Amino acid sequence: MSTQKLKEIIKQVLPDVETVICWQEGFDKLNVTPIFITSPEQADKVVWNALCAQNLASYLPSQKKKVAVAVKGCDSRTIVQYMQEGLIDRNNVVIIGIPCKGVISKKKVQKAIGNEPVEDVTFTDGSVKVKTPSGEKTFAIADVCPSKCTSCQFPTPIVYDQLTADAIQSDKPAESVYADVAELEGKTLEERRAYFLSQFDKCIRCYACRNACPMCVCQDSCIAETRDPHWITQKLSLDEKLMFHMIHALHLAGRCVECGECERVCPMEIPVAKLKKKINKEMKELFDYTPGVNPEDKPPMYTFNVDEAKIKEHKL
Amino acid sequence: MADKGYLPKEKIKEFVEALGKDAAVFAPCLEGDTIIFRQYSPDKEISLDRPANTPPKGAIYPQCETLLSFEFKKEADNPQKMDVELKVNTDFPKAVVFGGRPCDARGFTVIDRVFVNTDTADPYYKKRRENTTIVTKCCNAPVAGCFCVGVGGGPAVTEGSDVVMTEVDGGYYMEAVTDKGKAVMSLPMIQDGASYEAKAKAANEKATAAVRNPFPAGADKISSELFDSGDFWGNVIEKCLSCGACTFLCPTCYCFNITDEQAITTGERVRSWDSCMFQHFTLETSGHNPRPVKNKRFRNRVGHKFYYYPEKYDGAIACTGCGRCIRYCPVSVDISEIVGYLRDPKADPKAWAAEKKDAKN
Numbered sequence: 268m269s270t271q272k273l274k275e276i277i278k279q280v281l282p283d284v285e286t287v288i289c290w291q292e293g294f295d296k297l298n299v300t301p302i303f304i305t306s307p308e309q310a311d312k313v314v315w316n317a318l319c320a321q322n323l324a325s326y327l328p329s330q331k332k333k334v335a336v337a338v339k340g341c342d343s344r345t346i347v348q349y350m351q352e353g354l355i356d357r358n359n360v361v362i363i364g365i366p367c368k369g370v371i372s373k374k375k376v377q378k379a380i381g382n383e384p385v386e387d388v389t390f391t392d393g394s395v396k397v398k399t400p401s402g403e404k405t406f407a408i409a410d411v412c413p414s415k416c417t418s419c420q421f422p423t424p425i426v427y428d429q430l431t432a433d434a435i436q437s438d439k440p441a442e443s444v445y446a447d448v449a450e451l452e453g454k455t456l457e458e459r460r461a462y463f464l465s466q467f468d469k470c471i472r473c474y475a476c477r478n479a480c481p482m483c484v485c486q487d488s489c490i491a492e493t494r495d496p497h498w499i500t501q502k503l504s505l506d507e508k509l510m511f512h513m514i515h516a517l518h519l520a521g522r523c524v525e526c527g528e529c530e531r532v533c534p535m536e537i538p539v540a541k542l543k544k545k546i547n548k549e550m551k552e553l554f555d556y557t558p559g560v561n562p563e564d565k566p567p568m569y570t571f572n573v574d575e576a577k578i579k580e581h582k583l
Numbered sequence: 584m585a586d587k588g589y590l591p592k593e594k595i596k597e598f599v600e601a602l603g604k605d606a607a608v609f610a611p612c613l614e615g616d617t618i619i620f621r622q623y624s625p626d627k628e629i630s631l632d633r634p635a636n637t638p639p640k641g642a643i644y645p646q647c648e649t650l651l652s653f654e655f656k657k658e659a660d661n662p663q664k665m666d667v668e669l670k671v672n673t674d675f676p677k678a679v680v681f682g683g684r685p686c687d688a689r690g691f692t693v694i695d696r697v698f699v700n701t702d703t704a705d706p707y708y709k710k711r712r713e714n715t716t717i718v719t720k721c722c723n724a725p726v727a728g729c730f731c732v733g734v735g736g737g738p739a740v741t742e743g744s745d746v747v748m749t750e751v752d753g754g755y756y757m758e759a760v761t762d763k764g765k766a767v768m769s770l771p772m773i774q775d776g777a778s779y780e781a782k783a784k785a786a787n788e789k790a791t792a793a794v795r796n797p798f799p800a801g802a803d804k805i806s807s808e809l810f811d812s813g814d815f816w817g818n819v820i821e822k823c824l825s826c827g828a829c830t831f832l833c834p835t836c837y838c839f840n841i842t843d844e845q846a847i848t849t850g851e852r853v854r855s856w857d858s859c860m861f862q863h864f865t866l867e868t869s870g871h872n873p874r875p876v877k878n879k880r881f882r883n884r885v886g887h888k889f890y891y892y893p894e895k896y897d898g899a900i901a902c903t904g905c906g907r908c909i910r911y912c913p914v915s916v917d918i919s920e921i922v923g924y925l926r927d928p929k930a931d932p933k934a935w936a937a938e939k940k941d942a943k944n
Contacts (some may be wrong), residue, residue: 294917301914384726
């Protein structure tokens with residue numbers, strides 16, 4: 268239903284924009300890939316289904332002209348954060364909002380089907396049927412979704428110009444958002460350190476997490492590569508990997524919109540988003556701030572108050 | 584020494600440990616849900632269930648290696664003068680790459696042409712290559728993205744391997760390809776394999792038939808007009824994030840960077856993999872960058888593998904179709920699709936230009 272509506276909206280907005288950024292079928296049935304639509308015929312290629320996990324809003328700051336972009340609720344937080352940080356001009360973006368009941372983690376599906384090649388994927392309400400050479404398997408989307416969907420608070424985009432379907436409300440309790448962080452907090456500092464070291468040991472320094480991150484703004488001056496200043500070396504040691512990931516996480520303090528792109532794109536399946544979520548939780552507790560929710564907010568690290576209500580150490 | 588044998592599955596660990604008696608064995612090890620080539624130790628779990636996330640390239644061509652270490656020292660009788668002391672180590676132990684796939688093994692042959700079969704061989708790579716035996720597992724079935732048969736390979740090709748093993752009847756039919764491989768076959772847990780040969784052949788034929796070939800027959804020449812079209816690259820690669828996943832997971836990419844990593848008076852000159860997808864890759868000291876945008880960088884990656892390299896090395900393609908760059912690309916860029924466009928005899932460069940909407944202000 269909403270795919271048809273999406274196509275209609277795209278054709279409708281296309282005359283006013285240079286490009287419409289949406290999803291189309293990828294190299295196989297389990298993959299979708301972005302499409303940059305510049306002609307009405309291309310609009311017929313677009314798809315909208317639970318495979319459309321990629322956050323297309325990440326492309327916005329690099330667009331030079333007026334564009335339209337298809338966003339899910341979670342992706343719209345990226346746009347709100349861009350507005351807060353002045354990284355996009357809202358007048359140059361047409362937001363096509365898609366109410367979403369959850370997407371699929373490709374990695375989870377691949378694991379569940381034993382990494383067989385996928386012949387077909389079909390969707391029925393709330394579930395997905397995957398056909399492989401050895402047969403068909405059906406999964407509830409709730410069982411193969413990325414963790415962000417299990418506690419989604421924003422199934423409908425926060426900002427939009429057009430909606431492809433009726434808005435839907437979240438049925439997940441607000442307390443569930445940081446449930447996975449609580450598990451981490453239950454561990455001792457030594458255990459946490461050991462956990463993250465064993466995870467980052469898998470890192471190949473490809474920087475997919477950085478380049479997919481909508482809020483990574485250092486671009487070509489990233490500490491990972493810059494030689495002046497020479498923060499980290501090109502060696503493959505665990506120290507260098509940890510340093511990069513810690514800096515990435517700290518640069519996102521109170522800015523991470525929890526889109527999960529860093530984790531989705533990691534070819535080594537490192538839970539890269541966990542650190543960032545933990546820091547976001549701290550920021551929430553300290554400053555009562557949730558990134559990417561209100562365009563009028565100011566990110567806490569973009570400003571400061573002499574008297575912070577919850578930071579006692581600064582009082583003389 | 585026999586050149587055919589059979590290894591029951593339950594003896595894999597024993598086999599790998601025997602290989603490890605006088606060599607470092609690099610094997611696909613399971614860590615969480617990730618399969619990574621690591622130096623084997625008994626606490627690690629080997630997984631041959633699917634191709635590893637990473638190719639075994641790093642076993643012979645490490646992602647980062649010390650070319651030399653240096654130390655600045657004051658001269659004893661003239662403290663105002665500094666000397667530099669250099670140390671070089673090319674004394675590499677024997678090694679075995681176990682459990683890679685035929686595409687992974689072929690990857691080494693691509694690098695060999697550049698690093699070994701030349702007047703100026705790379706001593707580090709060459710020595711490691713000579714010291715390494717490659718025991719390859721043939722693929723029973725393709726996984727997402729694979730297209731080895733489209734680039735001259737296949738799920739059971741032996742090029743680059745010393746031994747190939749094919750899964751049959753609760754074990755592996757093993758065949759030595761080289762003399763190095765024959766030495767492996769003399770290990771005591773390898774049983775007589777002649778009776779499995781026909782079954783292995785049938786399994787390999789079945790696997791070969793299952794792999795997709797993205798290139799139509801006869802479409803093996805890249806259209807230089809399309810290749811040189813800026814509009815083409817702008818259209819096909821707008822979605823690229825310019826990360827290095829495709830290159831760092833590639834069994835054939837061999838481009839590197841050399842940096843001096845120094846702390847006070849001591850340091851190392853290291854060679855580390857570089858990625859042509861990175862903005863810094865072609866950044867010159869002057870500040871000029873001949874490939875400042877991702878379209879140009881991606882064009883280089885495709886050109887290197889499917890255009891320039893074949894021109895230089897008698898038509899050999901610098902891609903073994905392992906599919907990792909497709910499978911793990913954050914935005915599902917499909918290099919085989921792009922090369923397919925470039926080779927399509929009916930491709931019309933003007934059509935690619937026309938697809939771009941007239942520039943608006």
